[in-house]
Amino acid sequence: MAELVKQPKIGVFICHCGSNIAGVIDIPKLLEYTERLPHVVIATDYRFMCSDPGQGLIREKIREAGLNRVVVAACSPTLHETTFRRVLNSMGVNVYYFDMANIREHCSWVHSGEEDAALEKAKDLVRMAVARAAELEPLEQKESDVKPSVLVVGAGISGIQAALDVADAGYKVYLVEKEPSIGGHMAKLDKTFPTLDCSSCILTPKMSLVGQHPNIELLTCSEVQEVSGYVGNFTVKVERRPRYVIEDKCTACDDCVEVCPVNVPDEFNAGLSWRKAIYIPFAQAVPNAYVIDTEHCLGMTPIACGKCKEKCEPEAIDYEMESEILELEVGAIIVATGFELFDGRRVLEYGYGLYPDVTTNLEMERMLSAAGPTEGKIVRPSTLEKPKRIAYVQCVGSRSERYNPYCSRVCCMAALKQARQIREKYPDIEVTIFYIDLRAFGKGYEEFYESSARDYGVSFVRGRVSEIRHSFESDKLVVRAEDTLLAQPIEMEADMVVLSCGLEVFSDAEKLTRALGIQRSGDGFLLEAHPKLRPVDTNTDGIFICGAAQGPKDIPDSVAQAKGAAASALTMLSAGKVILQPYAAVVDEDLCAGCGCCEASCPYSAVNVVDNRAQVTEEACKGCGTCAAACPNNAISPQHFTIEQILAQLEALFQEAK
Amino acid sequence: MTKPSLAVETLSICSGCEIAILDLHDALPGVLDAIDLKYIQVLMDFREPPKEGVTVGFVSGAVRNEEQVELLHKMRERSAVLVAFGACAAFGGIPGLANLHTKEEILKEVYIDTKSTVNPDGVIPHKVVPPMLPELHPLSDYVKVDYVLPGCPPPPKLIAELVTCLLEGREFKLEPKTVCDECPLTKEEKNVTHFYRWGTKRIDPERCVLEQGFQCMGPATQSGCEARCPTALAPCRGCFGPTEAVDDQAAKMIGAIGSITTKDFKESSPDQTAKEIPDIVGTYLRFTFATSTFKKAINMGTAKPKEAART
Structure with a gap:
């Protein structure tokens, strides 16, 4: 009880941060001002408050003056809040009796050259922190167990690598992939830059490891529907669509494929060849089992067709299979949902989809592949003859105000690699790359570029292509651009054009991020917790991201992130245990009317309306306060930023400085 | 023992609140038996509240002219308990929206500019009628109010409850919950992408009208009315004002609208949502403009009434 009625005794510690703060803000004047603020019993300064002597100073003053609240005026709490909380903890003061006034990032750094105004602002910031400190409440941290399993969403190279690493460490992995096979985009590539390894040769050993690993449960044709719970204790609902083929019974004899009467453009070959409605996605697919494409199948009854079932000797085909919802319990989630190729048809002036000889980088990749639709031969799609000249158009859908402002990072190297492969196979085919800037930034990339130009005779034109049209006289494509190095417009005839389509965020990103309660950045890709220091974390504890889902990335970077x-x-x-910060919002049952505005606003799915009253899942709540802003009756408030604390800060801000 | 007495004073108002007293129907004779109704202008020909004083004074309507200031003070002096009766008395009500304009603008509009007015000399009444105040005020700007019974008009059930409480010497208090608490409509998910004008779209009679894209003030409005409007599938207009937990009803509702419309920016955007709410003041401040933070900001010169009126 004595603790509760105790008057606030606030100590304010002002940091010089070398000259970072003291070089702009007049520290003696700030100190003099701070000493006069209500509840402040001591105010002192030091060159580096975060240093050991600085921390010692705080300890000493807590002891001497019996401080029960501490304010440090220094840098951002994201840097040193934990440092100073440890100091409080060592002195037996509740660590939530602490606040920071950010007079560096918010003041001295942005107001250098206007010392007077900076001093006034520093006074405001300190006054507000002191006002909030007086309203702070002691809080208790909690611990929670962690379930020893991980969900990996997406089984491209990133997801595969992440799953293998976790599984090898001895933990259970659920690997969820929406396609019938794992492998992702990498499985479609012929060779990889800059080393020209055969893509499937390096990928398929990993794929088969995934298929056989005792710790990995592979769920193909599956998608995440709903995620609930919190760090260490997620419950995930996954919908598994039926294959209509019993994997254990299927002998992969191919009899069903022979009788299937339906031809569908093969996605794996970028639509350049045909597959049947019952098919294996590609030769090295894992799991290596057939699947029926219900969208194109004539109908799974003997009346409509039923030929495959009739033909199947081991009776592996089951038309009665149904979708099932699996409920998984996991401690952590890794999102590796990858990218989607920019749809070249959106750039109308390039004529993709209109002229058959305008192709994409992925189509070229399939053509180059010995296992591809042309068995590695390069042909003009319109005539199926060998082209004489191929033009590459870079930055299709990337680095563009109209589509995506960002650089897709892989297209320059991919185009260089393909150009070099073409020149290697057919020295008589001319290859010209139209580029804005060639970005060869990775290890060994610049050397690869130099060698492509020097040793393989790939030619380059610096300029964005403005239009591609078809010439009836020559039956060729005419590429128009401005050669910015010569500062003149040029027109070039080519038999074939390859569009280097950029990378965009995976489809259904909205649905998945909503289910997971994670955020996206302005470019649509998944948002990391910190661009430099927490690149694979998200703002939701226990959910991690990697690969091209986080932003355009090549294979080495994706694997590193995974x-x-x-x-x-x-x-x-x-x-085995996680510490939960006691920031969670609390609901005032006397005020809550169950309208659900908080539930709609919560980015972490931590608030639910049950029996007409809001309920907070404490472990999932991050204390962000969005619900408090949304609540039309002030019935919900996070514990470490209460409405009283914020109002106290605001009142202090608008109070005339004494 | 003498019966407790009641006086009802009518200020700037439509008289709907007085009709609400008559709406007590079957309960009315009982009330009239228990109390001595001394003064109510809609029924009796008196000019001012009884000099000898009354136990309870109801004041309906807001204060708009000098005579009303005087009457209000008389009511306060002569009533042991003073009740702000109805939305106008409590927080300005619909007439409070006139505070968007100056007194001069209002008089010019009413007596000169309206199309049906024939006033070639441009005379604005200034004799016999009491002088108009520059702004409309709720009662609490002038006198201490003991109880507030909000509503436009207050529901008869609450009037009866208030009277019973006063007779039995109990405290009258509305639970500080909002209309949603009493609303029988089903709440599913508040993810609103478009707003519609009432009457322009078919309404699902089972589901929360706000979730269906109609501007319902229920989430930010004091309960007590048994959700009479949403129950009839008309969105709540907010006539009970904010609960005691909240300073500004409109600010809270706009905050809530912001939070339920931003789940999916593919379907909607803040700009587009703002466009779909053509009358922001009339929607969120219909009853509370005179006492709103927004009005205070206008008075402080930090917001512009003309622009507010247009938006």
Whole structure:
């Protein structure tokens, strides 16, 4: 009780941060002002408050003056809040009796050259922090167990790598893939830059490892529907669509394919060849089992067709299979849902979809592949003859105000690699790359570019292509651009044009991010918690991201990130426990009318209306306060930023400085 | 023992609140038996409240002219308990929206500019009628109010409850919950992408009208009315004002609207949502403009009434 009625005794510690703060803000004047603020019993300064002597100073003053609240006026709390909280903890003061006034990032750094105004602003910031400190409440941290399993969403190279790393460490992995096979985009590539390894040769060993790993449960044709719970204790609902083929019974004899009367453009070959309505996605598919494409199948009854079932000797085909909802319990989630290729048809002036000889980088990749539709031969789609000249158009859908402002990062190297492969196979085909800037930034990339130009005779034109049209006289494509190095418009005839389509976020990103309660950045890709220091974390604890889902990325970067995400998840799993900050919002049952505005606004799905009253899942709540802003009756408030605390800060802000 | 007495004073108002007293129907004779109704202008020909004083004074309507200021003070002096009766008395009500304009603008519009007015000399009444105040005020701007019974008009059930409480010497208090608490419509998910004008779209009679894209003030409005409007599938207009937990009903509702319309920016955007709400003041401040933070900001010169009126 004595604790409760105790008057606030606030100590304010002002940091010089070398000259970062003291070089702009007049510290003695700020100190003099701070000493006169209500509840402040001591105000002092030091060159580096975060240093050991600085922390010692705070300890000493807590002891001497019996401080029960501490305000440090220094840098951002994201840098040193935990440092100073540890100091409070060591002195037996509740760590939530602490606040920081950010007089560096918010003041001295942005107001250098206007010292007087900066001092006034620093006074405001300190006054507000002191006002909030007086309203702070002691809170208790909690611990929670971590389930020893991980969900990996997406089984491209990133998802595969992350799943393998976690599984090898001895933890259970659920690997969810919406397609019938794992492998993702990498499985479609012929060779990879800059080393020209055969893509499937390096990928398929990993794929088959995934298929056989005792710790990995592979769920293909499956999608995440709903995620509930919190860090360490997620419950995930996954919908598994039926294959209509019993994997264990199927002998992969191919009899069903022979009798299937339906031809469908083959997605795996970028639509350049045909497959049947019952098919295996590609030769090395994992699982290596057939699947029926219900969208194109004539109908799974003997009346409509039923030929495959009739033909199947081991009776592996079951038309009665149904979707099932699986409920998985996992401790962490890794999102590796990859990218989608920009649809070249959106750039009308390039005529993709109109002229058959305008193709995409992915189509060229399939043509180059010995297992592809042309068995590795390069042909003009319109005539099926060998082209004499191929033009590459870079930055299709990327680095453009009209489509995506960002650089897709892989297209320059992909185009260089393809150009070099073409020149290697057919020295008589001329290859010209139209580019804005060639971005060869990775290890060994610049060397690869130099060699492509020097040793393989790939030619380059610097300029964005403005239009591609078809010439009836020559039956060729005419590429128009401005050669910005010569500063003149040029027109070039080519037999074939390859559009280097950029990378966009995976489809259904909206649905998945909503289910997971994670955020996206302005470009649509998944948002990391910090662009430099927390690149694979999200703002939702226990959910990690990797690969091209986070932003355009090549294979080495995707694999590196996947390993990072796996390591982050493993750190959590092996610790076995997570500390939950006591920030969660609390509901005032006397005021709550169950309108549900909080539920709609919560980015972490932590609030639910049950029996006409809001309920907060404490472990999932991050204390962000969005619900408090949404609540039309002030019935919900996060514990560490209460309405009283914020109002106290605002009142202090608008109070005339004494 | 003498019966407790009641006086009802009518200020700037449509008299709907007085009719609400008559709406007590079957309960009315009982009330009239228990109390001595001394003064009510809609029924009796008196000019001012009884000099000898009354136990309870109901004041309906807001204060718009000097005579009303005087009457209000008389009511306060002569009533042991003073009740702000109805939305206008409590927080300005619909006539409070006139505070968007100056007194001069209002008089010019009413007596000169309206198309049906024939006033070649441009005379604005200034004799015999009491002088108009520059702005409309709720009662609490002038006198201490003991109880507030909001509503436009207050529901008869609550009037009866208030009277019973006063007779039995109990405290009258509305639970500080909002209309949603009493609303029988089903709440599913508040993810609103478009707003519609009432009457322009078919309404699902089972589901929360706000979720269906109609501007319902229920989430930010004091309960007590048994959700009479949403129950009839008309969105709540907010006539009970904010609960005691909230300072500004409109600010809270706009905050809530922001939070339920931003789930999917593919379907909607803040700009487009704002466009779909043509009358922001009339929607969110219909009853509380005179006492709103927004009005205070206008008075402080930090917001512009003309622009507000247009938006």
